[in-house]
Amino acid sequence: MKSERLTAIRSGNKRTLAKAITLLESSLDEHKEESRELVDEALAYSGKSLRIGITGVPGVGKSTFIEALGLHLLSDGFKVAVLAVDPSSPLTGGSILGDKTRMELLSREKSAFIRPSPTSGSLGGVAQKTRETILLCEAAGYNIVLIETVGVGQSEYHVSGMVDFFLVMMLPGGGDELQGLKKGILELADGMIINKCDGDTIQSANISKQQYISALGLLSQPEYWSTPVLTCSSFDKNDVVKVWNMISEYFDLVKNNGELENRRNKQNVDWMNALIKEVLIGRLNSSSEVRSLLVKLEGSVKNMEITPYAAASEVIHALDLS
Amino acid sequence: MGSLEEKVKLPSLDDWKELAKVQMKGRSVDDLVSQNGEGILVKPLYTENDIEGISFRDSLPGLPPYIRGTQATMYAGRPWTIRQYAGFSTAEASNAFYKKTLAGGGQGISVAFDLATHRGYDSDHPRVSGDVGKAGVAIDTVEDMKILFDQIPLDKISVSMTMNGAVLPILAGYIVAAEEQGVSRTDLSGTIQNDILKEFMVRNTYIYPPGPSMRIIGDIITYCSMEMPRFNTISISGYHMQEAGADAALELAYTLADGKEYIRTALKAGLGIDDFAPRLSFFWGIGMNFYMEIAKMRAARMLWHDIVDEFKPINPKSGILRTHCQTSGWSLTEQDPYNNVVRTTIEAMAAVFGGTQSLHTNALDEAIALPSEFAARIARNTQLILQEETSITDVVDPWGGSYMMESLTDQIASKALDLMEEIEAAGGMAKAIETGLPKLRIEEAAAKKQARIDRGEEVIVGVNKYTTTEQDEVDVLEIDNEQVRESQINRIKEIKAKRNQEALDGVLDDISNCAKSGTGNLLELTIEAMRLRATVGEVSDAMESVFGRYKAQTQTVTGVYGDAYQDDQGWMEIKTAIERFIEAEGRRPRMLVCKMGQDGHDRGAKVVATAFADVGFDVDLSPMFSTPEEVAKQAVENDVHIVGVSSLAGSHKSLVPQLITELKILDAKEVIVIVGGVIPKKDYQELFDYGVKCIFGPGTPIPKAAGEVLDIIADIHSF
């Protein structure tokens, strides 16, 4: 049975969509249950967007680029959702989410929906719910979903596993150290841009571009697409359009050759696995008997009274009974 | 006749230390050394040893390096100019006020424009509905300018105008108004602030991005150096930095670095150093740190002389730093407001001992609203008393030769030099601003200061110590902005109906083309446009279409406030309460801190945001200058529990109710709205009636606010 909530989301009610995302992000068990049902329902109406992940070190210009790209896409008639995963402040504090200050014009637009999410909390936090959030945005009719994620830590791996196109942004210069990004990120990239190619940096941007092209040349790439490297100034509309043309070329290609579907199907398998883990861990934590057994066994393992293997099977057994 | 030493053997410094130790019951005198925000150590006693090696210890006033003053006889010859910054409502109302002040002993005019004008919007623009005439006077065309200066002889009375963003149409409007009054521009004297760099850093009334903004400054300096020999083309301002949180060293360093950047701009525009340097002026803020403020002003003159010297001037006037000063508004309190008269007096004395050329003294109702007539009178009289009842003016640089003062002057100068070097290394201030570092430094200083005050480490009488429950009644100047807006809109309509539209369109096109090509003088063209009755907004648009509008670079400090509170029990209690909240709600309490309308006061919003995040809230920030409709959309999309409006420029009664309405339209009436900032007490009930849950005025300790906000959210989500 279709819930009222989904009907409201599909009719474009932003309040409902936003509240539903909060539900997805919630750490409460009852909310998790509820949100799984909602996502399951929404699935039938999802899948119709282009999902684009954008990563890079803080300050590289992701938000500024998204502001420019988003406005361009709106003028092309798209409806754009932006999901921004901000780094949380250190230690125990909350986050300051200033994303909309960088997307001032885009955030005013009726056809744009921008949702910054804090990453704080356990286990990578709400960023883990980004996939589900994408689905809800699609059900709400957004046909482009841009996901901004900080390219330090783990979030870029998560995000690249849930998008159709993964764009990596770099700064001019410093190509050799890869600017604090892990080398592995190149393997995730479907496209790269050297941003801030304006003013004094044009020359070094072009040098960086060559360096990245040769670095990418060493990686194995699919036959149908080799990761392009473009220079860009996010302040220059033409540059942003140039990047967009590159991305849409990719989509034309993978829609026709079936790779888009392939990729999404593979991602669904990952998603399933992630969900299984999540549910199991949830169950571990929700049964107080199992939890106390776990605590007890941790002690026993530490004291070498029981082997890790035996302890694990004991927990699984208890879980079966609970 | 033998010397004194032969007759009496004076005790030594060691003898003093011994004695001090005894009198301090065994503690060392080093315990009495205090460190202030600048990181400069201030000792309990200074002696000749402290000025050893200081090269300028025997300098003289009126002579290089000008530490002791710009002129040989200073106030003994002629006292400083009393110049009170004012402006509100319509041109008519402000004009009446200026005439009254001049009659009452004021010696020059200083115009405060409203925020719509500052940002290049006409009064009929939809983004400024709450701002027209509120925090300054509304000016749309030269007709308003003519009213503003009606019966004020512009060849005799010097006029200072605080205008930076819409500097071209305003300066041009002033020139044309004088022209039509029969005064030639060559006879105009006064100052236009025209200091855009600090706008990007702290004052926030920019329009165009830094590059084109600097071009405009180049055009103005070029034009004025030829056409307006008695007019100061720029007032390089540290005042706003101090008010935004900078300590004296930061204020000094960044202001001088700005000055250096303007010199380069003018040279690049083709001028020689002596063509314009004598017409550069400065503007300092003077707070409660008495000795340091005097030292800062002395050091500034010396450093500026050195800076200008690099450019090989021939005219000695090029290297003399002349300055205006304003006492600190930030140091004034809403609580026990009559204390503010005392604070202002002390600050005014520091400005005078520092050798200012002109001075504004703040009114006792500073933290409540624009000055009432009564409060403005007392503020002005404070200066008259200093000039005419004390003998302070009789002696030039009375602190000269003080071991302490010479030593502090030396120390703050070298601190500033270090900071300036950092800016130079970044490629000068215009470049440094792009990185956001200077702004962030100032915000960090503001957060630290807030924590020191909230923890009671820095005392503010009536706020965090010696508080009183007595409420003094103070008059509040209230402006009906709706009415001002309506009358401005009507006047714009009349003017537009009567002017030669075709001719004007031609000139506006010329302005756009001049902006595009980079050749020609934008001020010259703007004067033509203003003669043809262009509006401020039209001229601004003609350039915006080429230059674009600058978007604020919002960066935020984190951890600074929280660090000061480590191990504080009250703080830990809030943290624990937030943990409980998360357990019950599934997420942190989430608040959108927003700035609406053209109000650019962001110090409070930033400090609150960073502190709330440190204690455990998720805090969203709105872009500056949002409309209520936009804020409601942000609140909904981010699904916040609460919207915290920070309002200082008086538009709360227009914009907060609109926000509440917009939230309702978006099905989000449960979103809680609270308000902070400068809200007169008499407006509280009206805001509560609209649905505002809580109001936090100036002086609110942030942990207290955080606790209360948490309670409000928890209450509504009922647990």
Ligand code: B12
């Ligand atoms: C500092 C200051 C400035 C600085 C601003 C620097 C900056 N980047 O913020 C400078 C010098 C640039 C400046 C300029 C102007 N200013 Co001013 N300024 C002040 C001043 C002296 C202090 C404000 C301040 O920052 N206090 C420190 C902070 C920490 O306190 P706060 O903002 O009040 O915040 C506290 C509480 O209110 C509360 N709070 C505030 N917001 C929120 C939000 C939430 C969610 C919560 C929980 C709590 C909370 O908690 C905070 C901590 O205690 C006030 C007078 C005063 N004493 O209040 C005038 C004042 C606000 N300025 C005024 C004016 C008119 C101007 C100008 C418009 C003048 C002009 N015509 O050119 C300009 C233009 C500025 C602009 N772009 O808008 C007027 C406004 C008049 C009115 N309301 O009718 C005031 C009241 C002075 C006066 N009496 O005339 N100003």
Ligand SMILES: Nc1nc2c(ncn2[C@@H]2O[C@H](COP(=O)(O)OP(=O)(O)O)[C@@H](O)[C@H]2O)c(=O)[nH]1
């Ligand atoms: N010169 C230049 N600056 C840029 C460009 N893109 C972004 N910036 C600036 O870089 C800073 C960081 O940008 P932001 O979008 O917030 O970066 P993010 O942290 O990656 O989202 C801001 O000051 C931007 O104005 C660009 O293409 N050229």
Ligand SMILES: [Mg+2]
């Ligand atoms: Mg960003």
